[in-house]
Amino acid sequence: GSSSSDGAGSSSGGGDISMGFAQVGAESGYRTANTESIKAAAKSAGIDLKFSDAQQKQENQIKAIRSYIQQKVDVIAFSPVVETGWDTVLQEAKRAKIPVILTDRAVDSKDDSLYESFLGSDFVVEGEKAGDWLVQNADTSDTDGDGTIRVAELQGTTGAAPAIDRKEGFEEKIAADDKIDIIASQSGDFTRDGGKKVMESFLKSNDNIDVVFAHNDDMALGAIEAIEAAGKKPGTDIKIISMDGVRDAMQALADGKINFIVECNPLFGDQLMEIAKNVVDGKKVDKRVLVEEGTFDQEQAKAALPDRKY
Numbered sequence: 001g002s003s004s005s006d007g008a009g010s011s012s013g014g015g016d017i018s019m020g021f022a023q024v025g026a027e028s029g030y031r032t033a034n035t036e037s038i039k040a041a042a043k044s045a046g047i048d049l050k051f052s053d054a055q056q057k058q059e060n061q062i063k064a065i066r067s068y069i070q071q072k073v074d075v076i077a078f079s080p081v082v083e084t085g086w087d088t089v090l091q092e093a094k095r096a097k098i099p100v101i102l103t104d105r106a107v108d109s110k111d112d113s114l115y116e117s118f119l120g121s122d123f124v125v126e127g128e129k130a131g132d133w134l135v136q137n138a139d140t141s142d143t144d145g146d147g148t149i150r151v152a153e154l155q156g157t158t159g160a161a162p163a164i165d166r167k168e169g170f171e172e173k174i175a176a177d178d179k180i181d182i183i184a185s186q187s188g189d190f191t192r193d194g195g196k197k198v199m200e201s202f203l204k205s206n207d208n209i210d211v212v213f214a215h216n217d218d219m220a221l222g223a224i225e226a227i228e229a230a231g232k233k234p235g236t237d238i239k240i241i242s243m244d245g246v247r248d249a250m251q252a253l254a255d256g257k258i259n260f261i262v263e264c265n266p267l268f269g270d271q272l273m274e275i276a277k278n279v280v281d282g283k284k285v286d287k288r289v290l291v292e293e294g295t296f297d298q299e300q301a302k303a304a305l306p307d308r309k310y
């Protein structure tokens with residue numbers, strides 16, 4: 001790294017690069033898999049990783065980033081819990097000449113010189129895939145056969161890029177069919193407990209929900225508990241569309257309790273370490289690096305489960 005004095009002879013990659021990583025939290029299966037991927041990749045790349053968990057609070061992430069600046073790490077990476085409010089701390093990093101890499105979630109800033117690269121999924125596309133599926137499966141998704149497909153939406157963390165973008169992509173696609181209506185929409189904060197509680201309250205005030213659109217698997221799994229507790233059959237009485245593709249949800253998909261999952265892949269640790277090395281070496285890196293992902297229906301989930309890595 002820039003502060004190294006003995007790295008010149010080492011071609012093993014990594015050398016003594018230090019990285020400060022400010023994680024969102026441990027709110028979901030996606031997140032814990034992402035954390036494991038980053039820790040394992042840092043280790044095998046020989047990068048000295050300083051890791052912090054912000055418990056889904058922006059102020060904690062900002063504190064962590066400031067402490068990495070103080071420690072003069074070679075590179076900072078983080079997954080911004082919400083989109084806005086980052087300019088000040090990112091300017092501090094820039095002034096300290098510490099490059100920043102965004103992972104997983106984007107920031108909403110006019111100044112794109114505040115970060116070197118953004119590595120993560122395209123959440124609008126993910127929302128579109130979910131919306132397309134519903135439009136294509138509209139007939140069987142009108143579970144009470146009354147001519148209207150009533151969707152209850154479990155949103156991710158308020159202000160987070162994946163919550164904003166998945167909603168946008170989904171709404172754009174379902175607009176093609178005026179029988180499809182979002183009748184309730186609330187944040188379950190990407191947690192199982194949040195999904196369960198919000199679904200319980202949706203079920204109390206609406207007895208004709210046909211479809212749940214959950215912005216992640218954990219909330220879908222919480223919703224399944226609430227639906228079963230209300231005496232209904234998830235996947236049949238109420239169709240469920242979810243996102244991420246974590247093992248528990250893939251199992252629920254294979255078991256018929258979820259109907260469709262849009263994959264969101266958290267296993268980009270190795271890609272991140274590669275970008276970090278290049279950034280620290282002063283090489284040019286792509287400003288936007290996408291993570292590859294697909295979708296699963298029930299049969300595809302059965303086939304994919306044995307090799308599922310997260």
Ligand code: GYE
Nearest residue numbers: 027028030104162190216
């Ligand atoms: O879908 C959700 C997690 O930012 C893509 O965050 C990520 C989302 C993921 O809590 O499970």
